[in-house]
Amino acid sequence: xxxxxxxxxxxxxxxxxxxxxxxxxxxxxxxxxxxxxxxxxxxxxxxxxxxxxxxxxxxxxxxxxxxxxxxxxxxxxxxxxxxxxxxxxxxxxxxxxxxxxxxxxxxxxxxxxxxxxxxxxxxxxxxxxxxxxxxxxxxxxxxxxxxxxxxxxxxxxxxxxxxxxxxxxxxxxxxxxxxxxxxxxxxxxxxxxxxxxxxxxxxxxxxxxxx
Amino acid sequence: xxxxxxxxxxxxxxxxxxxxxxxxxxxxxxxxxxxxxxxxxxxxxxxxxxxxxxxxxxxxxxxxxxxxxxxxxxxxxxxxxxxxxxxxxxxxxxxxxxxxxxxxxxxxxxxxxxxxxxxxxxxxxxxxxxxxxxxxxxxxxxxxxxxxxxxxxxxxxxxxxxxxxxxxxxxxxxxxxxxxxxxxxxxxxxxxxxxxxxxxxxxxxxxxxxx
Numbered sequence: 001x002x003x004x005x006x007x008x009x010x011x012x013x014x015x016x017x018x019x020x021x022x023x024x025x026x027x028x029x030x031x032x033x034x035x036x037x038x039x040x041x042x043x044x045x046x047x048x049x050x051x052x053x054x055x056x057x058x059x060x061x062x063x064x065x066x067x068x069x070x071x072x073x074x075x076x077x078x079x080x081x082x083x084x085x086x087x088x089x090x091x092x093x094x095x096x097x098x099x100x101x102x103x104x105x106x107x108x109x110x111x112x113x114x115x116x117x118x119x120x121x122x123x124x125x126x127x128x129x130x131x132x133x134x135x136x137x138x139x140x141x142x143x144x145x146x147x148x149x150x151x152x153x154x155x156x157x158x159x160x161x162x163x164x165x166x167x168x169x170x171x172x173x174x175x176x177x178x179x180x181x182x183x184x185x186x187x188x189x190x191x192x193x194x195x196x197x198x199x200x201x202x203x204x205x206x207x208x209x210x211x
Numbered sequence: 212x213x214x215x216x217x218x219x220x221x222x223x224x225x226x227x228x229x230x231x232x233x234x235x236x237x238x239x240x241x242x243x244x245x246x247x248x249x250x251x252x253x254x255x256x257x258x259x260x261x262x263x264x265x266x267x268x269x270x271x272x273x274x275x276x277x278x279x280x281x282x283x284x285x286x287x288x289x290x291x292x293x294x295x296x297x298x299x300x301x302x303x304x305x306x307x308x309x310x311x312x313x314x315x316x317x318x319x320x321x322x323x324x325x326x327x328x329x330x331x332x333x334x335x336x337x338x339x340x341x342x343x344x345x346x347x348x349x350x351x352x353x354x355x356x357x358x359x360x361x362x363x364x365x366x367x368x369x370x371x372x373x374x375x376x377x378x379x380x381x382x383x384x385x386x387x388x389x390x391x392x393x394x395x396x397x398x399x400x401x402x403x404x405x406x407x408x409x410x411x412x413x414x415x416x417x418x419x420x421x422x
Contacts, residue, residue, distance in 0.1 A: 125415035182393030
């Protein structure tokens with residue numbers, strides 16, 4: 001059976017990547033998609049692990065050739081999800097999580113593709129600002145820009161199937177995991193195994209009255 | 212905010228009551244509805260704890276007066292969910308689980324009431340038969356009758372939103388808990404807290420450019 005496609009979006013600094021990295025560790029048969037990006041690797045990032053790092057020209061070629069399921073320009077850098085990678089995972093029956101921004105999620109939605117979309121909200125502007133300042137070597141200007149974009153982006157939560165707040169890391173991972181498990185139990189997904197059980201009941205001999 | 216109404220059905224012997232008893236222990240703000248029944252209390256059952264035990268005449272009066280959200284005749288005994296009890300819980304913002312049979316679940320559905328319906332399947336006819344024989348002092352005939360009804364009832368899984376298999380107790384409780392958490396994160400439910408966060412971002416002063 002084809003895997004389920006999950007889309008997780010959140011403003012920069014909400015911790016979406018860390019959340020989903022933990023999520024795929026604890027939920028079996030769930031993989032995080034590795035994006036392509038035109039930006040340079042940050043310290044500690046490895047090509048083919050955190051991202052597939054490619055130059056801008058190659059990225060633009062991939063756009064031109066229709067190789068992306070979605071792509072977006074985020075603060076001047078290009079990020080994209082490779083269509084064939086995605087298909088390979090889903091066709092193999094593995095559930096896949098795309099950690100993508102609001103623009104990318106809209107592209108996936110417009111394609112009419114079946115997906116379960118989850119928006120992660122920061123609990124408050126103060127906490128988001130503290131996280132942005134804490135984690136990055138971004139300039140003051142870059143941080144201000146991220147905050148302004150976050151303020152706009154969070155209004156997009158209404159375009160998603162689920163909304164979770166990253167108030168506490170473990171609780172938020174638990175909620176994300178609950179969404180994955182619940183979606184696997186939805187009638188449309190659980191129908192085939194359920195039918196197999198019904199079939200076993202049909203095939204079972206009617207219990208012998210005399211025994 | 213009004214609580215969510217969950218309906219859990221399963222054939223007799225699937226372990227639905229034990230599953231939901233455990234579920235409400237581990238999930239906060241979730242209550243299991245206490246049914247009314249016309250049957251006699253079994254050994255170890257207490258009135259007002261396991262069921263509200265009433266006689267058949269009183270049960271029929273309650274039906275007549277429209278006091279039941281749903282009721283059903285299950286193997287000759289009447290079981291019902293009190294409408295005012297249900298409303299009191301939901302109005303207080305508490306999520307509620309009804310453990311009811313397929314007939315009762317159909318009544319709730321026909322009323323067009325918002326509910327999340329979960330069907331619990333036994334993993335196989337052999338295991339269901341073993342459980343029925345293991346747990347009860349039922350006569351051979353009663354066990355045969357329950358198995359025949361189970362064979363019919365399980366085909367009703369298609370009328371439910373979610374299907375889980377009780378192959379392993381803890382894993383099944385985890386799946387039920389995941390469904391409750393996920394439903395609480397659905398856009399329609401999470402909209403109000405999300406809007407409050409968006410409002411806080413709107414109200415936050417634009418970060419000062421000069422600082």
